Amino acid sequence: MLRFSKITRLSDSYEKIVIALGTFDGIHIGHQSILRRAQELAGDINGLSMAFTFQEHPLSILFPGRAPKKIRDTASKEEIIEALGVDILMNVSFSHDFSAISPEGFLKLLQENFAPSYIVVGTNYTFGFQGKGDISFLESEGRNYGFVPQIGKSVQRDGKMVSSTLVRALIAEGDLTRVNDYLKWPLSYTGIVVYGQQRGRTLGFPTANVSLDDSYALLPNGVYAVNVHLMGKIWPGVANIGSNPTFGGKERRLEIHLLHFDADLYGKKIKTEFLGKLRGERKFSDANELVGQIHRDIERAKVFFGF
Numbered sequence: 001m002l003r004f005s006k007i008t009r010l011s012d013s014y015e016k017i018v019i020a021l022g023t024f025d026g027i028h029i030g031h032q033s034i035l036r037r038a039q040e041l042a043g044d045i046n047g048l049s050m051a052f053t054f055q056e057h058p059l060s061i062l063f064p065g066r067a068p069k070k071i072r073d074t075a076s077k078e079e080i081i082e083a084l085g086v087d088i089l090m091n092v093s094f095s096h097d098f099s100a101i102s103p104e105g106f107l108k109l110l111q112e113n114f115a116p117s118y119i120v121v122g123t124n125y126t127f128g129f130q131g132k133g134d135i136s137f138l139e140s141e142g143r144n145y146g147f148v149p150q151i152g153k154s155v156q157r158d159g160k161m162v163s164s165t166l167v168r169a170l171i172a173e174g175d176l177t178r179v180n181d182y183l184k185w186p187l188s189y190t191g192i193v194v195y196g197q198q199r200g201r202t203l204g205f206p207t208a209n210v211s212l213d214d215s216y217a218l219l220p221n222g223v224y225a226v227n228v229h230l231m232g233k234i235w236p237g238v239a240n241i242g243s244n245p246t247f248g249g250k251e252r253r254l255e256i257h258l259l260h261f262d263a264d265l266y267g268k269k270i271k272t273e274f275l276g277k278l279r280g281e282r283k284f285s286d287a288n289e290l291v292g293q294i295h296r297d298i299e300r301a302k303v304f305f306g307f
Helices: 029-044 058-062 074-083 103-114 135-145 164-173 176-183 287-305
Strands: 002-004 017-021 048-054 088-092 118-121 148-151 188-194 208-211 222-230 233-242 253-258 269-280
Touching: 017 029, 017 103, 029 048, 029 118, 074 088, 074 188, 103 135, 118 135, 135 148, 164 176, 176 269, 208 269, 222 253, 222 287, 233 269, 233 287, 253 269, 269 287
Parallel strands: 002 088, 017 048, 017 118, 048 088, 118 148
Antiparallel strands: 188 208, 188 269, 208 253, 222 233, 222 269, 233 253
């Protein structure tokens, strides 16, 4: 996949480009259907599919206080788009200047740089200054800019349209089964391993401690079966999201105990995929009761992974 982080003129080098437009903040199955439709159309005309998206959610720039929680980080978003088989990714930075472009100006920008044959969008897509461009505008103006508009069908699950708003609500509820069903690729969180209080190692269960960024949509406190991407491999583990109430902790962290790994991880960036919930957060009477529960959590995780 060709990747670009700023708008780059490609119309001189590539013909018959099909563009999928969207924020694609969660890359959920609704987003995936739009990207696949772009690929299908590109295949029909022997062209190339492109995802045109933004590195930031527009609201995080225009109205930070109203910005929705992030579902994916940029690296995960790009990995999934590539895994879907998209040919070109135009993942550009959003800005106040960009937000001032009129709907007509945006379509002209696409025409001049990419000369798209088709543009594919979702049913609720808006664009241009104050979101004044919508699918009706796209359909009425497409011919003037040399492309055929395609409006993707919404994807329904459990009687509701799959959307980033719905996925965020399910994450907040802790409904990990439905979250991962709607995302297809497991919900993940990437962070740097930091120094903790070494309590896990003292208890006999060394953990990697990762600070949590509350700009992301985070699962409720509890214990989860996870996969950790580290050093080019995937390691199964048990993760706890919480503040260690047994010891009077207050800072919310992600603590991960890897089942088949024991090495110094401080300072390393790791991606944690949440696969299943094992239990909710509890406060224990003392360290011995906590140790007993950790043993049970690990056994449940082994059953989960089929060990």
